[in-house]
Every structure is written in C-alpha cells, then in structure tokens.
Amino acid sequence: MPKCPSSVIGNSINPRRFIMSLQExxxxxxxxxxxxxxxxxxxxxxxxxxxxxxxxxxxxxxxxEYTQAEYGPNTGIWRILRILASHEVKATFLTCGGIAERYPEAVAAITAQGHEVAGHGYHHEVARDLARDEERDVIKRTTDMILNRAQKRPFGWRSCTQSPNSLELLFEQGYLWNSNSFSHDLPFVWQNGKKKLVELPRQPFGDGRTYGHRDSGNPNDTLVIWKAMFDQFYEESSLAPTFCPFQFHPYISSRPGRAKILAEIIGHMKSHKGVWFATGSELAHWWLAKGFSVDVAPERVSKVA
Structure with missing residues (x-):
C-alpha cells in the first residue's frame, strides 16, 4: 500500500488524482x-x-501574552457566536483538546448552534517537532476529548504546521478532511489505498491573525483586504464555482473593533447571490460524493504540498 502524502512528499505515492488542471x-x-x-x-x-x-x-x-490568548475562550467566543447567529451562518471551530477540556461550556454552545467542532492539536503542539508516536497520541487525545465534550467526534483537522506523518496519521484515525495546505484555490483529495482525505486549502490573506496584532494597522485595512479576496473569487465564479476560505482566531477576531469587521465581511458576502456558507465536513462530503477530480499536477507533488 502506498504511503500517504504529507507536508514532505516523495516517498511512495500512487493516488488516482491529479487529472485535470483548474482551467479544464x-x-x-x-x-x-x-x-x-x-x-x-x-x-x-x-x-x-x-x-x-x-x-x-x-x-x-x-x-x-497568556491572558491575551485566554481572551478567546473566556470572552471572545461568545461575541463570535452572537455574530454568527445574527447572520445565520454556520462555521467550523478547529478546537484544541485542552480548550475543550477546560471550557466545556464553550464547546457545548458551539455545537448547540449547529457549528462544527474539528481538531487543532491538544495544546497547539507544533506537529513538525513531534515524533510519530507523539503526534499520534496528540491526535487521539484531541479526538477523544472533543468527542467527550461535543458528544460527536471530530472529522476535520488543522495542525500547527504539518509533519511528514500528519496525513497518514489522520487516515489512520478516521479523519475526513484536513486544512493545512496553501497550495491551491480549490479543495483536492489525498488518497491512501481506498481511503480518501479532502484537503481544504487556506489563503494566507484570509487569516485574521495576519492583521490582528497591535502594530498591524487600521482594522478597516483588513476589511479592504478580505473584501478584495472574496470579490475576486466571486468575479471568477462567473467561469465556474469557486472556494473562499477564511481562518480566524477567537482571541484576536473577537476583540472590539476586530469583531466589527468580522461581522462586516460576513454581511458583505451575504449581500451577494449564490453564496454557500459551508462547514468543513459539508464541503468534504460534497466533494467526495460528487467525485470531483483534483487540481494538482503529478510533477508538482515532489517535496512540498
């Protein structure tokens, strides 16, 4: 059986993907x-x-630094949930196992509103610094804790960085989707034998943390960047459907002022016709059910994905 591709590729990989270019x-x-x-x-x-x-x-x-980070689970998560509820959109919360353990009421509120809870390490470990068995244990502990708190196991994952073992371990532990790559505009599929794992790629300029620190300028500058990203994807959707991912951090994007532009970008997107706000698992299930081909050329999958 071929080994699963990971952040470092080039071992033994024989997926049935990489068929069509994005243009095709x-x-x-x-x-x-x-x-x-x-x-x-x-x-x-x-x-x-x-x-x-x-x-x-x-x-x-x-x-x-510690108390700034704790703002998210203590205070900010409730503001974010109010914003999402007011706009009637669903989101995905990639949650550390340690957060689920210490803040069960926050996880319960997330699930009660119909949002998805996915995994994000236990203590936000840097995956590339972990030995294989250490990373396996982190994924299992996180999975078990989220199952305990949310009453439903997570099927999506985003680690702090990705190791050469990450994808294979996610296959091993029954995950449906991963979200660590920045290499493509559309989802694509990792395959290991008959098992498939959907990759939901990110956009560096869709990450709220990029603009969230004290020296990062006016919050309205962030809104301009986010609108520009969405608007370009929306314009390109006249050719064919597109995918627009955003990545926020509650300890930053929930702060007064920052939360206002979070609400404004959601409102801006909702003002357009034909916008589907989807959770990670909704996207992954749809992608697999329709059997979409993958937007990666084989010669590009050599060392880094």
Whole structure:
C-alpha cells in the first residue's frame, strides 16, 4: 500500500488524482456547489488559548501574552457566536483538546448552534517537532476529548504546521478532511489505498491573525483586504464555482473593533447571490460524493504540498 502524502512528499505515492488542471475543470463544468451556488465560503476559527504561549528560557510564563490568548475562550467566543447567529451562518471551530477540556461550556454552545467542532492539536503542539508516536497520541487525545465534550467526534483537522506523518496519521484515525495546505484555490483529495482525505486549502490573506496584532494597522485595512479576496473569487465564479476560505482566531477576531469587521465581511458576502456558507465536513462530503477530480499536477507533488 502506498504511503500517504504529507507536508514532505516523495516517498511512495500512487493516488488516482491529479487529472485535470483548474482551467479544464472551469471550462468543462465538472465542479458545482449545492443549489448551483457560485461560491463556497468556509469560515473557520482556530480555537486555542494559553496553550499557544510557551515559557521563556527561564521557565517563566509571559502573563500578558497568556491572558491575551485566554481572551478567546473566556470572552471572545461568545461575541463570535452572537455574530454568527445574527447572520445565520454556520462555521467550523478547529478546537484544541485542552480548550475543550477546560471550557466545556464553550464547546457545548458551539455545537448547540449547529457549528462544527474539528481538531487543532491538544495544546497547539507544533506537529513538525513531534515524533510519530507523539503526534499520534496528540491526535487521539484531541479526538477523544472533543468527542467527550461535543458528544460527536471530530472529522476535520488543522495542525500547527504539518509533519511528514500528519496525513497518514489522520487516515489512520478516521479523519475526513484536513486544512493545512496553501497550495491551491480549490479543495483536492489525498488518497491512501481506498481511503480518501479532502484537503481544504487556506489563503494566507484570509487569516485574521495576519492583521490582528497591535502594530498591524487600521482594522478597516483588513476589511479592504478580505473584501478584495472574496470579490475576486466571486468575479471568477462567473467561469465556474469557486472556494473562499477564511481562518480566524477567537482571541484576536473577537476583540472590539476586530469583531466589527468580522461581522462586516460576513454581511458583505451575504449581500451577494449564490453564496454557500459551508462547514468543513459539508464541503468534504460534497466533494467526495460528487467525485470531483483534483487540481494538482503529478510533477508538482515532489517535496512540498
């Protein structure tokens, strides 16, 4: 059986993908979204807290950084849920197992509103720094904790970086989709034997953290960038359906001012016709059910994906 491709490719890989270019898919009408939507919007939130803050070389914690990170699960998540409810859209919360353990009421509220809970490591571990068995344990512990808190196991995953073992371990533990690549505009499929894993690629300029720090300028500048990204994808959807992913972090995008532009970008997208707001699992199930071909050329899958 071929080994699963990962962030470092080139071992033994024999997927049945990489058939058509994006241009061919656009021109022959093979891709379509439910209800003939023009564009699929993927709203994802990396739900982490103080796990992301590491002690300094003397073993001392930075109290300022830690409490900033804890704003998300303590306060910000509730503002985000209100915004999503007011716009009647569903999102995906890629949640650290440690957050699910410490803030069960937040996970319960997320699921009660019909949003998806996916995995994001246990303590926001840097996957590329983990040994294979360590990463396997992180995925299993996170899966089990989310199942315990959400009463439903996660089927999607986004790690802090990706290791050469990540995708194979996700196959092993029954995951449906992954969201770590930046290499394509459309979803594509990893295949290991008869098993398939949908990749929901990200956009670097759709990441709220890119513009979320104190020296990052006016929040309205962020809104201009987000609108430009969506508007271009929407314009290109006149050729064929497109995919527009956003990645937010509750400890940043829920802050007053930042949350306002989160609400505004959602409102801007909702003002357009033919927009499908989908969770990660909705996107992955649709992609697999329709058997869409993959937008990757084989010669490009050599070392980095």
């Amino acid at each position: 898919l656009h021109s022959n009408g093979k891709i379509h979204w439910p209800g003939d939507a023009r564009i699929a919007v993927f709203l994802s939130f990396d739900f982490q807290g103080g796990e992301d803050v590491r002690p300094d070389k003397n073993g001392k914690m930075n109290h300022e």
